[in-house]
Amino acid sequence: MRDAHPDVLARGSTLPGLVLDRTSRTPLHRQLAEQLKRAIECGQLAPGTVLSSEPRMAQETGLSRITVRHAIRSLTEQGLLVRRRGIGTHVAYDWTPHALDLAAVYEDLREAGRAPATEVLFCGTEPARPEVAAALALTEGSAVTVLERLQYAGGQCIGHLRNHLPYDLLRPELLSPHDGRLASVGLYGLMRAAGVFACTAQHAIGARAATPEECGLLDVPEGSALLTLTRTTLDQSGRPVEYGSHAYPPARRGFEFQLAVGSAAIPHA
Incomplete structure (x- = not known):
């Protein structure tokens, strides 16, 4: 389509x-x-x-x-x-048709009294690696916008997030990583402001051991297990507009599923 x-x-x-x-x-x-x-x-x-x-x-x-x-x-x-x-x-x-609210974690954390915050580690461009190119339907090596950040709740780091987006849709400057909007509305709020609307998403949840870099970023012991979430987000035309690869210490971040007859399970992320 x-x-x-x-x-x-x-x-x-x-x-x-x-x-x-x-x-x-x-x-x-x-x-x-x-x-x-x-x-x-x-x-x-x-x-x-x-x-x-x-x-x-x-x-x-x-x-x-x-x-x-x-x-x-x-x-x-x-x-x-x-x-x-x-x-x-x-x-x-x-x-009931609806647009996915993939920034729902912000509202969830606020309602739970855990103030959300974001630390941007990197916002720029890089050549698309094979798995990123496949997820975004791009040629390997194509320029993609990359946003890497740490997510906090109540002062505690709860996740390491990497998001890849087609460069022609969202350039790094449109994400405004340093003006406070990313922390207040989340990535998907900024995408909507830029005219990019998430409609459906394909999720894969798994687990693996933390890398040495992740142990340092997330302040977890060496060899700790992490929950992983990979997500490919599509707009209303079916074009992939975002590929996310995230890692979370399981004691700090879980996933909540909403199940409805005739629809797939959609975790808040």
Whole structure:
């Protein structure tokens, strides 16, 4: 999906701008389902929107009816779509589109009486390493904006955060690391102010031993275990706009999940 305008679609429409890669290892039905799901999550397909019939969608996308049916069935089973005889398939009314508030940790910490603070270690550019380039859909070695910082709560360091962003979307000077706004609104507040809106995110949570550098930054003993969070954030057009790789001492920072029928778990981070 490459349409950057999340307009609500007319009755019986097929999502415009669908991009299906027939050379990809990802099955076509999954590609279709993922793009429809992203459109629902971003509000381009609003609750109650009636989709094209399966035959029409197959004709307009060049897919077989079986492929389209498989994709629709997947989203129906997730609770995102509802089928009604005589009406067709429409977006579920109990699905509420929303923009991700990935800066929610600031509000969470304030409500818990733990004043959040940020120490910027680095804000500049560097060539994209292989994993960063893959996450941001860039060519390896492309210039990316890098923000490295320590996150504090109540005076205690709770995490080491590294964020990579496409240079053409967010240059280092737009992050204003030294004027206080980063500490007050967080990275995603600054992204919104620059016109970059996070819509969906893919998270991976893991654990590993702290590196010697992290032991010094986080003031933890050598060999300590850390919780890790890697996140790729997408805007409403499906473009990756941020890749984060963060590490937290588990005794100081946990993850809270919000579960809703028909949606994925989204941890505050």
